[in-house]
Amino acid sequence: MDTSSLPSNYNVNRRTSVSAESLAPSSADDTNWRAPSYPKTAEQQSRLRAAVSHNFLFSHLDDDSSAQVLAALQERKVPAKDVRVIVQGDAGDYFYVVERGSFDIYVSSSGHVEPGPEGMGNKVASSGPGTSFGELALMYNAPRAATVVSTEPSILWQLDRVTFRRILMDSAFQRRRMYESFLEEVPLLSSLTAYERSKIADALETTKYPDNTPIIKEGDVGDRFYLLESGEAKAIKRGVNGAVKLYKKGDYFGELALLDDKPRAASVVSKGEGCKVAWLGKDGFQRLLGSVEGVLRRDDPRQTSR
Ligand SMILES: Nc1ncnc2c1ncn2[C@@H]1O[C@@H]2COP(=O)(O)O[C@H]2[C@H]1O
Known part of the structure; x- marks a missing residue:
């Protein structure tokens, strides 16, 4: 596995248990698989379209894939600040796109959240409307690399891991792979983290x-x-x-x-x-x-x- 896109404290050897089915996005019985489809009101549809319109992971999908992904995204309201949507070290279940609100992202060097007020580790990034998070654990079948916490009441759209792997992952992986080594050599970007460079690769x-x-x-x-x-x-x-x-x-x-x-x-x-x-x-x-x-x-x- 190419680990160059991973945060340096990312423990690739610590795998979580995931079913063989969910690990095989292009398995032979592909024909039996259907993305889930969650009904949406016209108002939800238009909010969802606006939320994904600036997200680069969605911009290279063909019409059919795009329709499947939009149908499979589910609205998730985060009612307050300080809700941990993702906990570092957990198994990955969903990929998230932010429609409204904001989130802070923390990394603990031990690979999981420790007890106590500082247990989430250092804040490494923030995520606001139009951005996404939670892709790493799904892409690499590895534990969550960071903890993601709301800083205000927010609205997310979540995509289950199987749909993410079958429809979004190939193009996301390819772009990150294609550009990662090149971007590492660009002097202008040397102050950025590997994770920030992989976001540029997506775009x-x-x-x-x-x-x-x-x-x-x-x-x-x-x-x-x-x-x-x-x-x-x-x-x-x-x-x-x-x-x-x-x-x-x-x-x-x-x-x-x-x-x-x-x-x-x-x-x-x-x-x-x-x-x-x-x-x-x-x-x-x-x-x-x-x-x-x-x-x-x-x-x-x-x-x-x-
Ligand atoms: N520096 C970072 N290291 C790890 N994850 C990050 C970082 N910045 C943002 N994230 C996001 O936080 C998410 C935590 O869950 P995942 O590991 O699935 O995917 C991770 C990324 O989407």
Whole structure:
């Protein structure tokens, strides 16, 4: 098993007991399996659609899978703050999408919650509307890696482990696998945790450009942030001879227009053998790269190439 996406204190060897059936998302008797379908009012449907619309794990599903997953999601109201929706060390049963409210996520280095007020360990993250949690135990058949606690009355949508594994997991796994090792080598992201990088992996899209093809055009409105996955590219500016910046694997561009809502400050063009880029839309950029905004502003290329 590839464990590179796991938190460092994640004990992969401590398995929980789960039935063989639930471990085999693509088993031979696939034809007999049907996702559960929970009836919903029109009002619930529209809230659910809005809640999943910004969640990247759902964005790559075909229409049929998407309909099955939406039908299988069940509303769960969390009536108060301090409700432990997930307890570190427990077996995984559901994956959760947050519709409303917020949750804090704690990790105890012992792998499970200890008695006493500090027993949940350190707070490592928070989760708000449109985000999701609880996928790790289901993906890796391992105990819950963290404790997730409500900080106010909230609304969740929960998906059972079998439906998660059969419909959502393949695409989630593939994207995380595909990008994990690349993202580890991107200097900009080195201050993030492995878990934060795996969330970025969920959100990335890939595009290939042949040699000498514009990726960004100076003056355009910016809606994507790019990481150079392979090949080369250069930045050029009207009225300036030669490239103002060269990009190689692991470099990024397209951040300035997104940071300040200004038009693209330069064009970026593929060069050499062309290139492959991984990109995040503006929404993903703002949600997932908020903590590196300081680095992006500090390293503003206009300070050296103007
Ligand atoms: N740093 C982190 N380490 C482990 N789990 C995390 C972390 N941040 C968020 N989580 C989420 O907390 C969830 C706890 O249950 P799971 O292990 O199933 O999946 C975990 C992740 O979805």
